[in-house]
Amino acid sequence: MSRITRRDVGDAATGLGAGTILVIVVVFVGLIVASLLWAFGVFTSGAKGAGDVRRDQNNAKNREHWSVTFNSEFQQLQADQEIVVTLKRQAEAAGATAQDRDNYLGAQNNCRQDVAQYNADASSALGSPWVPEELPTHVDSDTYCGS
Missing domain, CATH: 1.20.5 (Single alpha-helices involved in coiled-coils or other helix-helix interfaces)
Known part of the structure; x- marks a missing residue:
């Protein structure tokens, strides 16, 4: 070697x-x-993530979007409530048909879907801070749609 x-x-x-x-x-x-x-x-991902959410929440377009969304969704809930009340009267009236009962149940289901959408938006990370003061932060489907 x-x-x-x-x-x-x-x-x-x-x-x-x-x-x-x-x-x-x-x-x-x-x-x-x-x-x-x-x-x-x-x-630093935790701090950055929290900061990104805060920035997105305070974005002017986000505020505008949620203001319009909550107002229109709540108006839809009130319209659903009126429809449910009207169809309930028809379904419970003398001579009501199976179609009248189906219409009432369909309106209730539609109302419950709209309530679920409103509640989901009201509890979302970006939407929850911007529920207008005059609107509820949670809606009970039995109250609005009947039980």
Whole structure:
């Protein structure tokens, strides 16, 4: 077995070349920087997520959207309530047909879907802060749609 001489080391260094060594160093440094950036993103994700939600909530377009949405959905609930009351009278009247009862049940189901949509929007992360003061934050389907 022979000893490694300075000349052998010099020949190997020349063979590898400074460019190859530089590429290896750059890749290694790049991996370290990418790892640090990833770790920073993971550690600050909670604060960033909360900040993003707060920013989205306070966006003017978000406020406008929810103002229009809540007002129109609540108006729809009131219209549904009137329809349910009218169809209930028809379904319970003397001479009511099976179609009258089906119409009443269909209106109730439609009303319950609209109540569910209103409640879902009123409890959403972006919508909940913008329920107008004159509107409820939760609607009971039995109250609006009958039981």
